[in-house]
Amino acid sequence: MPAPAVAAPSHIGIANLPNQRHKIVSRKGARFTIMVLGESGLGKTTFINTLFTTILKDYKKPEHRFAKQINNTVEIEITRAEIEEKGFNVQLTVIDTPGFGDYVNNRDCWAPIVNFIDDQHHGYMKHESRPERKNSDDLRVHACLYFIQPTGHTLKPLDIEVMKQLSTRVNLIPVIAKxxxxxxxxxxxxxDRIRDCISHHGIQIFQATPHDDDDAATKAIMAASPFSVIGSETEVTYADGSVGPGRQYLWGAAEVENESHCDFKKLRNLLIRTHMHDLISSTEETHFENFRSTKLTAEGRSDDDPSARARKVMDTKMKEEEDALRKRFTEQVRLEEARFRQWEQRLIAERDRLNQDLEQQHRAVKQLEDEYEEVLALRKK
Incomplete structure (x- = not known):
């Protein structure tokens, strides 16, 4: 039976532990990896630059896009930056996927993205099993922003399939562009249509956990999902005379940070101000642990499933037997091919001999015909 908890005197300093933790975290900083995914022309680069109020990524040149249309491939682009605010450093990594969804045939276009996410989990898992674990290049994706075209209808089949593939691997956050x-x-x-579609297809999106003092704020943020955003790297004059990022039109300005115009502020709060730590910890405690458990179970290393180890041994034996049978089959085929080649050579040699005999017979017949003609000629004389 565990011993009952004893209240410690307040003067020994236990209550100062959060302050110690805060100092350690502030000194070490944090790593945050965000992936932006969606078709070209949805403003992903502009949104990232607007989110962090700096030019992290440059726009693609038109000829570069044309080259990708020819190659018909989805690429992975990694941009790194270090952002400091009030003495706290964040090593930011932005992962872009140019070429996604830009082609007539987009079959399996999500495969490079899924493989990249799995490879990062696998690489971190291998690094953690090494004796020396310093200098890890951890690129596990903490948040994946999936940009949706503002069609006004619902999710496209491509969107549904990609989101289903990603939702079990990463913290998925749907974003309505423009x-x-x-x-x-x-x-x-x-x-409403997107929410119904997500619920119908069982797509898991990131759900922020309310903290003790921000339950209402967190609920207000998550009620806006999927988040509608406007990205702009230029500043415009708002209706009240203030200046901020936005897009100027003849009828007025679309204000990026105006919550009646879009959900940019709510999404920024979710990603940076209120739940960045939750995104990082859920990646570590949920998605990475799920990947690790699945991987080890597949290798027969599950502690609570002895049958998995037995299946692993059986699979190994079956593979060895299969390899042995394949080797025997290959050797038998090689021997039969050698016998066939020998038989073929004998046939060719026999054919050449018969052809030579035939030519000799033809020459003999020709000689007899010539002699017969000579005899007839002599008789006529």
């Missing part, structure tokens, strides 16, 4: 192209009523109806 929110200024839809009216508020159309945007709300579009969000």
């Amino acid at each position: 929110a200024d192209t839809l009216t508020p009523s159309d945007m709300q109806a579009f969000k």
